[in-house]
């Protein structure tokens with residue numbers, strides 16, 4: 001599932017494939033960019049911000065533009081050598097193809113594909129909270145934003161990219177397990193918000209540079225998570241069956257014993 005670390009990895013793949021290259025062709029398969037042609041444009045760099053991808057380009061007239069994309073649940077970018085078979089996904093999922101002399105980048109099932117002046121990037125990502133994998137990661141600001149809505153459940157607040165950017169459902173579930181906090185705990189009753197966001201940052205950072213996401217330290221299939229995706233399986237810590245229920249718009253996984261409910265602020269501490 002594309003979370004901040006996957007998007008960070010994807011940005012790096014695109015950077016290695018295209019940075020510095022002059023595009024020899026482009027093929028957009030989305031209505032809003034159907035007539036756009038980036039032939040002759042130069043790729044300056046590829047970056048991520050939370051779960052957003054920003055491919056920064058220079059037009060032939062020197063103007064700086066950003067091709068924005070979002071992977072959501074299913075999206076992916078792949079880089080191929082020229083002439084290599086595109087094997088990652090079915091062709092009907094392709095949304096854009098960027099060709100350069102040394103590589104072909106193919107974007108599958110992308111969302112929010114948009115080409116904007118780089119100076120206006122903030123209109124797309126300016127609402128995001130601190131980026132867990134950004135150079136400007138600011139845990140105190142993330143805590144401040146979370147704490148501004150103390151009645152909200154921590155399970156929903158951690159997924160809100162306006163609070164902090166990069167956590168998806170997997171890291172949300174895993175962080176709360178490791179902190180011993182029920183996903184239904186009001187933010188104001190979470191014992192140590194700073195510790196929670198710091199742990200989330202460490203988990204994402206540990207998975208940079210690889211595609212298997214693990215929060216347990218194991219990369220073996222079936223052993224990469226404590227609770228996520230493990231409904232009815234025994235908790236790795238206490239043996240209790242892991243539970244799965246809807247929380248807000250997403251499902252959440254948790255151990256009812258290791259993550260007891262806290263409802264009152266004076267439970268904290």
Ligand SMILES: [Zn+2]
Nearest residue numbers: 235238255258
């Ligand atoms: Zn447990």
